[in-house]
Amino acid sequence: MTASIDFEIEDASDGADGSRNEKPRVDFGSGLPVGEAATRAPAEQACDATHGARAGLSLKGGSAMSALAPFPGTAFFHKGQRSPVISAMGKRLVAEGCGKYREGPGPVWTEVDQQSYAAWQRKLKFAGADANGIPGKTSWDRLRVPKAPAAPTPAASGGRVASPVPGKGVTTAYRKKGPHWSLGYHTGADYAAPKGAPCVAVRSGSIVRSGNDGSFGLFLVLRVGGFDFWYCHLSERTVTRGSVKAGDKIGEVGSTGNATGPHLHFEKRPAGGGFGSDVNPTW
Ligand SMILES: [Zn+2]
Known part of the structure; x- marks a missing residue:
């Protein structure tokens, strides 16, 4: 040649x-x-x-x-x-x-x-x-167009997903004010979705807590670095302990606890932080 x-x-x-x-x-x-x-x-x-x-x-x-x-x-x-x-x-x-x-x-x-x-x-x-x-x-x-790099999968990149409820966006924003919240404001972000819709780990981390609370209903806590992500009002918990990768299904949307309809209440706190220590739920 x-x-x-x-x-x-x-x-x-x-x-x-x-x-x-x-x-x-x-x-x-x-x-x-x-x-x-x-x-x-x-x-x-x-x-x-x-x-x-x-x-x-x-x-x-x-x-x-x-x-x-x-x-x-x-x-x-x-x-x-x-x-x-x-x-x-x-x-x-x-x-x-x-x-x-x-x-x-x-x-x-x-x-x-x-x-x-x-x-x-x-x-x-x-x-x-x-x-x-x-x-x-x-x-x-x-x-000579280069091949586009394949989109990294969350697992491969150790990365993050677009939403804790795939395909769903925030329906009630963080820190929205209202008398029906005990602190006078919304401590997380809500993702309305049908009961049974999958909830996924937003980042790779580990499930450190799982329980049933009068307000939050069935919940899971995903710890990533110095923060806890709370998944609340679940109908099902798929993973209740141990490490998960970003994108792994960990539970299903429900309306357990104090909820008017099926949605995920998604809240972020410093690791180990109690109610009221919430921060903007980004990941
Ligand atoms: Zn909420």
């Missing part, structure tokens, strides 16, 4: 990459996998090879390709398509000086992505319908 930058112009009779939008005419002959090439004719350098080199593109092909996102197909690029690969593409377009973004790039395919990609196609000397901003395989492979 040659390591040099070495363009070839493809025979006009091929162009079969399944794309109607971008008939590849210019391509690398340096070992990059190109699906559309059937016949080729050698030609002089037609394009901005120096530019590619300046942008730090490795054109040696082969080994690095596994780290690159494969061309997802022309049909992938439609309005509203959401994928981390679109963000990764946008970053590469920006790096190539083709970004038209005011904000972002983001994971959703928009008009601005198309405009930016069209600029990239023009930079590659595509014209007309071949520079309409819808990626084709040739320009995609030349852009």
